[in-house]
């Protein structure tokens with residue numbers, strides 16, 4: 001009985017928060033259009049979000065060329081809260097979950113996606129359109145149960161968009177509440193860099209899927225691509241399983257993931273990690289480098305909320321951050337050797 005009451009309450013809450021719905025049928029419209037309409041509505045009705053987008057517009061950017069790859073530094077003071085966020089288990093258990101329906105800001109609305117996710121406008125954007133795709137229920141950040149959703153989202157958003165995932169210990173702002181992000185494609189330098197075929201070493205290939213390792217990126221990058229979402233999902237699962245074995249863990253291996261969809265090809269770009277934040281992040285006072293690498297940073301956009309970091313980060317500093325937080329080559333190689341025969 002109490003369970004029923006709870007369920008009814010949560011349905012009412014959801015009803016209040018839904019701006020539009022998308023179920024995949026033609027009549028429910030084009031997903032990116034619905035999300036952009038939502039963003040326009042939120043800019044009109046939610047001052048905090050409007051301020052976040054103004055802060056992004058007023059921010060500055062500059063390219064840093066590193067050996068073989070480049071990054072874009074983004075000075076974005078509006079991101080200070082996310083960059084410095086405490087994401088330890090204790091910190092998380094003490095705060096109300098900001099992706100749960102009952103804690104969403106009053107003005108916030110979302111696009112209900114296939115009855116399972118609420119697509120929300122991120123009020124502290126890094127991109128001119130930046131969405132958080134939160135599961136409607138409070139459940140932990142873990143990719144294995146949500147790979148089908150990831151691949152479906154990629155196809156529903158289409159080629160102009162990129163779907164992002166942060167592992168719970170390497171960049172997810174809410175490790176206790178499952179979520180993806182969606183942003184316009186083509187803005188992260190890595191998206192273009194991985195297209196250079198000379199950069200890619202083919203690790204394995206069958207009729208449905210190919211798996212590559214990218215060279216010269218300053219961090220480990222694995223690319224899984226194919227025309228069958230089932231095969232692409234299975235290859236990702238196999239890679240994660242191999243990583244788990246190599247790392248001797250039962251937990252999800254630390255990864256960030258970029259999902260790109262083009263003309264019926266699903267392409268997953270996986271960044272295996274060993275550490276969330278570089279040591280420089282924990283230095284005292286002015287010596288602290290406030291860069292907190294998550295999927296956007298691994299994709300090549302380094303968000304710096306403080307001007308001093310924006311000004312002082314050079315190619316050596318960027319290369320050393322990547323080197324420190326990326327999983328070491330020897331572990332990646334072992335995992336790739338292990339899956340060569342299994343897919």
Ligand SMILES: [Zn+2]
Nearest residue numbers: 097100138177
């Ligand atoms: Zn939650």
